Amino acid sequence: MTLSAAVLETPDPRALAAFYRTLLGWPVVEDGPTWVMLRPEVGAGLSFQQAPDYVRPTWPTADGAQQMMAHLDIRVDDLDVAVAYAVESGATVAEFQPQDGVRVCLDPDGHPFCLYMP
Structure with missing residues (x-):
């Protein structure tokens, strides 16, 4: 497979x-x-x-709201540059950020994706 x-x-x-x-x-x-x-x-x-x-997921999750089923992890070389590019491309930066070194963004339909540096 x-x-x-x-x-x-x-x-x-x-x-x-x-x-x-x-x-x-x-x-x-x-x-x-x-x-x-x-x-x-x-x-x-x-x-x-x-x-x-389609119903947009809620980030962060909340009781009774549409739950996120999955998210994408995208490795980047420069977090600040990658976040700026994602926003320029149409993403939004999520208000809630659970950890340093990772930026949760939302695509235009609200799917969360994480930009991170290794």
């Missing part, structure tokens, strides 16, 4: 894929109205599946 991609649900797969294409620099390898896939040269990709009833 080989993992081919992680999948994020979204009301607009092409819009969310465009955000991550800009953020990660990965090319689109599948492009349809309800499914888009990005893939780096090596390794698993990231796919976006249309979910018309």
Whole structure:
């Protein structure tokens, strides 16, 4: 078995894929109205599946609110530069930051992702 991609649900797969294409620099390898896939040269990709009833997760988690099911960890060389680039690309920096050396950001649909330095 080989993992081919992680999948994020979204009301607009092409819009969310465009955000991550800009953020990660990965090319689109599948492009349809309800499914888009990005893939780096090596390794698993990231796919976006249309979910018309999508509800943004709450970060940090809160009782009774839509829970985050997963998040992405993205290794960076310079945390400040990466956060600025993510925001310029359309992300927001989460108000709650649980630890030093990691910045939780939210993509345009509210999926959390962590930028971190090794």
